[in-house]
Amino acid sequence: MKFMFMIYHDEKTLEALSEGEMQTLVDSALDYDDEIRRSGHYIVSNALQRARTARTIRVRGGKATTTDGPFAETKGQLGGFFLIEAKDMDEACAVAARFPPARLGIIEVRPVRELQHS
Amino acid sequence: MKYVCLVYLVEEEMSAMTKREADACTDESLAYDEALRKAGHLVAAHALQPVEAATTVRVRNGKLSTTDGPFAETKEQLGGFVLIEARDLNDAIQVAAKIPLARRGSIEVRPIKKLVR
Numbered sequence: 479m480k481f482m483f484m485i486y487h488d489e490k491t492l493e494a495l496s497e498g499e500m501q502t503l504v505d506s507a508l509d510y511d512d513e514i515r516r517s518g519h520y521i522v523s524n525a526l527q528r529a530r531t532a533r534t535i536r537v538r539g540g541k542a543t544t545t546d547g548p549f550a551e552t553k554g555q556l557g558g559f560f561l562i563e564a565k566d567m568d569e570a571c572a573v574a575a576r577f578p579p580a581r582l583g584i585i586e587v588r589p590v591r592e593l594q595h596s
Numbered sequence: 597m598k599y600v601c602l603v604y605l606v607e608e609e610m611s612a613m614t615k616r617e618a619d620a621c622t623d624e625s626l627a628y629d630e631a632l633r634k635a636g637h638l639v640a641a642h643a644l645q646p647v648e649a650a651t652t653v654r655v656r657n658g659k660l661s662t663t664d665g666p667f668a669e670t671k672e673q674l675g676g677f678v679l680i681e682a683r684d685l686n687d688a689i690q691v692a693a694k695i696p697l698a699r700r701g702s703i704e705v706r707p708i709k710k711l712v713r
Contacts, residue, residue, distance in 0.1 A: 525709040532706040537698040549604050549704040552668040580655040586667040588650040591643040596619035
């Protein structure tokens with residue numbers, strides 16, 4: 479089964495880290511990528527640029543409108559995501575809990591919905 | 597450059613669709629994924645199960661806690677994502693605007709950050 483991890487953190491917490499602390503965090507995230515690649519859980523993962531770099535698009539009546547910023551204003555901001563393969567939700571949560579930056583933020587774990595042509 | 601297109605929808609509106617409407621919506625989404633794949637834009641695309649299927653995980657002082665449900669309570673919910681390769685933000689916006697669900701919800705486009713050791 480496939481699961482998505484959405485990593486939320488307070489961007490201000492990250493911005494308050496020293497350069498050394500930030501690099502340690504990045505290194506630990508990359509080590510984790512390697513670890514779950516070896517364990518066969520990894521499908522794809524990406525860190526995201528800050529929420530302020532986002533644009534939000536809507537199409538209504540054939541007309542597209544674009545606004546600056548993320549769609550949802552939340553206390554924590556989406557900072558990255560993983561797509562993984564796991565047996566069930568318990569295994570997916572156990573894998574998520576090992577992600578080192580989970581100490582600073584939270585991870586939402588959600589099963590993927592497989593779409594099929596009608 | 598890679599961009600993620602986050603698809604936000606009102607889940608209630610989606611579940612209120614007739615089977616026929618929902619099937620047409622799925623077919624259209626899969627057809628667009630295929631078109632993006634052919635054009636070399638597609639990296640990965642997935643729909644997500646509804647937010648009630650989510651579990652939120654937190655680790656503090658080495659202790660794990662989990663809660664049922666999504667992290668963020670929003671009017672519209674993250675329903676899926678499309679990870680694409682695009683020339684620049686404008687190119688990514690062009691791709692995002694053609695996602696069939698952009699007509700029903702909102703698409704947030706965000707550039708990927710490359711992590712370097």
